[in-house]
Amino acid sequence: MTDLRALVRPTGVHGALYNDPAVFDAEMQHIFGQGWVYVGHTSEIPERGDYVRRTLGTEPVIVVRAADGVNVLANRCTHRGNLLCQAERGRRRAFACPYHGWVFDAGGALVDVPFPAGAEADRAGLHLRRATVEIYRGFIFASFAARPCRLAEHLGHARQALDRASDLSPSGEVQIGRTWIKHLFQANWKMLSENEADGYHVNFVHDSFARSVKVQGKYSDVLQGDEAGFTAVTRALGNGHTELDYGPTYRRPLAWLAVGPDRYPDYTAAMEGAYGVVRATEIMRAGPPHTFIFPNLFLAETCLVMIQPLAVGQTVNWHTPLLLRDAPVELNRRILRQGEVALGPSAFLTADDAVIAERQWRALLGSPGWLDLTRGAQREQQREDGVVVSHYTDETPNRGFWRHYLDVMEQPPVAVRSAGAPSCSP
Amino acid sequence: MQPLTDAEYRALQDFVFLEAKYADESRYDAWEALLTDDMQYHVPAGDGDDPSELAPSIINDNRSRLATRLRQLRTGTRHSQSPPSVMRRLISNLTAARVAADEYEVEANFAVFEYQMQSVSQVIVWPGQVRYRIRRTADGLRICAKTVLLIHRTGPLPTLSFLI
Numbered sequence: 001m002t003d004l005r006a007l008v009r010p011t012g013v014h015g016a017l018y019n020d021p022a023v024f025d026a027e028m029q030h031i032f033g034q035g036w037v038y039v040g041h042t043s044e045i046p047e048r049g050d051y052v053r054r055t056l057g058t059e060p061v062i063v064v065r066a067a068d069g070v071n072v073l074a075n076r077c078t079h080r081g082n083l084l085c086q087a088e089r090g091r092r093r094a095f096a097c098p099y100h101g102w103v104f105d106a107g108g109a110l111v112d113v114p115f116p117a118g119a120e121a122d123r124a125g126l127h128l129r130r131a132t133v134e135i136y137r138g139f140i141f142a143s144f145a146a147r148p149c150r151l152a153e154h155l156g157h158a159r160q161a162l163d164r165a166s167d168l169s170p171s172g173e174v175q176i177g178r179t180w181i182k183h184l185f186q187a188n189w190k191m192l193s194e195n196e197a198d199g200y201h202v203n204f205v206h207d208s209f210a211r212s213v214k215v216q217g218k219y220s221d222v223l224q225g226d227e228a229g230f231t232a233v234t235r236a237l238g239n240g241h242t243e244l245d246y247g248p249t250y251r252r253p254l255a256w257l258a259v260g261p262d263r264y265p266d267y268t269a270a271m272e273g274a275y276g277v278v279r280a281t282e283i284m285r286a287g288p289p290h291t292f293i294f295p296n297l298f299l300a301e302t303c304l305v306m307i308q309p310l311a312v313g314q315t316v317n318w319h320t321p322l323l324l325r326d327a328p329v330e331l332n333r334r335i336l337r338q339g340e341v342a343l344g345p346s347a348f349l350t351a352d353d354a355v356i357a358e359r360q361w362r363a364l365l366g367s368p369g370w371l372d373l374t375r376g377a378q379r380e381q382q383r384e385d386g387v388v389v390s391h392y393t394d395e396t397p398n399r400g401f402w403r404h405y406l407d408v409m410e411q412p413p414v415a416v417r418s419a420g421a422p423s424c425s426p
Numbered sequence: 427m428q429p430l431t432d433a434e435y436r437a438l439q440d441f442v443f444l445e446a447k448y449a450d451e452s453r454y455d456a457w458e459a460l461l462t463d464d465m466q467y468h469v470p471a472g473d474g475d476d477p478s479e480l481a482p483s484i485i486n487d488n489r490s491r492l493a494t495r496l497r498q499l500r501t502g503t504r505h506s507q508s509p510p511s512v513m514r515r516l517i518s519n520l521t522a523a524r525v526a527a528d529e530y531e532v533e534a535n536f537a538v539f540e541y542q543m544q545s546v547s548q549v550i551v552w553p554g555q556v557r558y559r560i561r562r563t564a565d566g567l568r569i570c571a572k573t574v575l576l577i578h579r580t581g582p583l584p585t586l587s588f589l590i
Contacts, residue, residue: 211498213494337486355505355506355585358545389442
């Protein structure tokens with residue numbers, strides 16, 4: 001394995017990190033194979049037996065609602081390794097392998113083997129690999145480490161972004177529908193992760209958007225030539241989590257939806273009923289987070305994004321609207337419509353991000369060398385709580401991302417859960 | 427409803443072929459001139475069994491958002507279409523029916539062959555079904571709705587920022 005310390009410096013990283021297949025394999029082991037990974041939201045699997053198919057890195061898993069909570073199971077029959085469940089979502093009491101008919105329950109236990117007289121293996125040893133699961137405000141995270149740290153420790157300051165997204169609902173929960181849009185980037189997954197909190201590219205990659213939309217909303221703050229005029233900021237939150245905060249650009253409630261504060265009186269009333277007038281007004285003014293949670297979750301304001309690495313040069317960007325539970329359908333429709341502007345293969349924004357990432361990946365492949373990440377290193381400010389804050393266009397988030405990356409990648413491989421070892425709660 | 431005459435079918439087919447040509451050649455002004463003021467341009471995502479009215483689409487443009495899309499394409503800095511992809515599309519299995527005195531529904535299968543040269547330099551194939559609503563106006567035939575059902579709309583899709 002490559003010596004990563006030689007490839008990650010405080011002021012820059014080497015291009016090999018994006019295109020060396022050996023680095024990718026190590027990331028699948030260290031970052032996605034043993035760290036906390038976002039896999040879904042409880043609103044996607046409301047009833048017992050409901051499941052969705054997801055991945056931890058490249059490993060397919062089933063996220064299923066069992067009688068006693070949410071389980072994340074390796075989607076791989078312990079018999080001959082067949083994919084246990086092909087459907088993307090559904091409701092089942094048990095998972096029967098289509099190859100030889102072995103049946104596993106929603107906890108991963110092998111409960112039936114056809115023609116049992118000839119079955120000689122010990123069933124207990126053929127339990128599906130099962131991850132440790134923790135849920136915060138409906139957001140489900142999983143880790144295959146035998147003894148992962150607590151989720152709260154991993155989330156750290158990013159937990160507030162999950163609060164910020166959820167608090168916009170009068171009942172305190174986001175609502176995730178069943179349709180996802182999956183956008184294929186022929187680029188490395190870290191190019192997407194880093195781009196989520198890159199404020200510097202906005203004026204250039206999205207110049208065509210700036211020049212074609214009539215109502216720019218918050219973008220008038222950041223699509224401009226006056227460096228001193230930006231009020232939005234960027235932050236490295238620790239543990240690789242990063243964000244852009246557009247809150248400072250919103251002067252009144254619902255400015256983030258580009259509507260007046262009185263547009264949805266039923267929503268305002270419900271929010272004031274739930275949180276009190278002062279707090280509700282502030283929640284509705286500050287708006288949703290624009291926060292990346294290491295390694296694969298992006299709270300993209302009105303959308304939820306999952307970053308799925310397929311291979312060293314292939315990544316799928318999943319998105320769906322971040323709807324607000326118990327909010328009026330008109331408001332959720334507005335959220336949906338805003339998300340369609342920003343995200344997806346045909347969107348006004350990410351279509352261009354994808355092409356830029358693909359060019360970057362190709363250029364690095366043919367012309368390896370160092371990438372410069374010094375911007376703002378002298379003017380960024382570290383707060384007492386450890387969060388580093390800087391100008392919207394600074395590379396503070398990149399430096400935060402790579403500091404954590406190196407920490408995680410340099411950890412020795414830890415014990416991971418294997419088949420036949422039913423997990424316990426953390 | 428009166429059945430379609432051969433001449434009407436031929437006129438609708440010619441009109442669809444003209445629209446395809448303008449889209450293939452990224453002739454945005456000519457393409458936009460074929461649209462009514464209430465044009466809806468829809469490229470759905472998902473498997474079609476999502477009952478929610480809040481299901482996201484790949485494209486769901488009303489006329490105003492479509493105008494923005496075309497303005498963006500014309501800026502020259504829409505990186506994903508700068509330069510425009512080189513494309514040709516085949517259209518077949520075209521059926522047409524009258525749905526109102528001055529409106530038709532036209533369905534066809536299509537395959538767009540796109541040479542994506544903005545980043546990956548590959549030929550990308552976009553197969554599917556297209557459904558039009560076409561209105562006879564004083565200025566001739568005009569499109570009031572276009573729905574594009576890609577066969578792989580549930581799966582990962584590459585960037586799609588040209589006129590499909």
